[in-house]
Amino acid sequence: MTAYMLRPIGRVESALKDRASAPRQPDEGAPDAWLIFDDQYVPALDGLSPGADMLLLTWLDRADRDTLTVHPRGDAARPITGVFATRAPDRPNPIGLHIVHILAKTGPRVHVRNLEAIDGTPILDVKPLLTPDR
Amino acid sequence: MTAYMLRPIGRVESALKDRASAPRQPDEGAPDAWLIFDDQYVPALDGLSPGADMLLLTWLDRADRDTLTVHPRGDAARPITGVFATRAPDRPNPIGLHIVHILAKTGPRVHVRNLEAIDGTPILDVKPLLTPDR
Numbered sequence: 001m002t003a004y005m006l007r008p009i010g011r012v013e014s015a016l017k018d019r020a021s022a023p024r025q026p027d028e029g030a031p032d033a034w035l036i037f038d039d040q041y042v043p044a045l046d047g048l049s050p051g052a053d054m055l056l057l058t059w060l061d062r063a064d065r066d067t068l069t070v071h072p073r074g075d076a077a078r079p080i081t082g083v084f085a086t087r088a089p090d091r092p093n094p095i096g097l098h099i100v101h102i103l104a105k106t107g108p109r110v111h112v113r114n115l116e117a118i119d120g121t122p123i124l125d126v127k128p129l130l131t132p133d134r
Numbered sequence: 135m136t137a138y139m140l141r142p143i144g145r146v147e148s149a150l151k152d153r154a155s156a157p158r159q160p161d162e163g164a165p166d167a168w169l170i171f172d173d174q175y176v177p178a179l180d181g182l183s184p185g186a187d188m189l190l191l192t193w194l195d196r197a198d199r200d201t202l203t204v205h206p207r208g209d210a211a212r213p214i215t216g217v218f219a220t221r222a223p224d225r226p227n228p229i230g231l232h233i234v235h236i237l238a239k240t241g242p243r244v245h246v247r248n249l250e251a252i253d254g255t256p257i258l259d260v261k262p263l264l265t266p267d268r
Contacts, residue, residue: 044225059138069180127231
């Protein structure tokens with residue numbers, strides 16, 4: 001199959017420095033963080049406002065892409081499950097999805113609340129939240 | 135910046151054959167469709183069950199990746215907005231996000247309700263739904 005090339009559009013700047021210290025979910029102690037976009041993408045940020053909740057897509061560049069099954073949450077007591085039924089970061093295309101609340105925005109820098117992505121994580125995209133109703 | 139390579143894990147099989155006929159949102163008349171995974175990923179599908187709602191990530195391979203601003207929904211009456219504040223398919227990394235309801239699953243074939251992706255669209259990932267509460 002054809003492969004496709006991702007172009008990172010920026011990076012996460014965070015106090016979280018490695019996977020071992022990263023919480024599994026944002027409500028488990030993730031710190032506020034900065035999204036630092038490349039200057040060329042500033043026009044694409046127009047319309048993002050402090051106070052809004054958005055979806056952030058990242059590339060989990062430290063993931064193992066050959067993992068197809070896991071014990072959910074790394075808990076050996078849970079039965080082995082296909083990665084597509086879980087949020088495990090190790091998966092064939094390790095795209096991270098994060099709901100972020102925008103605290104502030106200055107040019108290419110966006111400050112967000114409670115982000116569980118590690119410092120340096122490449123940013124792929126930002127989108128409005130999906131809601132099952134629409 | 136480093137670029138990253140996506141590996142499509144399957145394809146959408148749908149009666150929607152081109153962008154012009156695709157609805158903008160799934161509740162605007164999208165048909166049921168099949169997700170056809172490559173055989174090697176069948177183990178990763180273990181745990182996906184008919185009746186479940188999941189997030190499907192696709193690669194919108196017909197998108198224009200140089201678009202940074204749009205009139206939302208292609209409506210010239212709406213003010214120009216950065217693509218990251220919209221769901222426009224044309225964007226630097228055209229990753230499609232779809233909430234799908236699983237109707238049936240047989241080996242590498244998964245039947246889903248109301249999918250607005252076009253026939254042949256590459257599949258990147260499947261994940262549990264995100265909920266703002268967790």
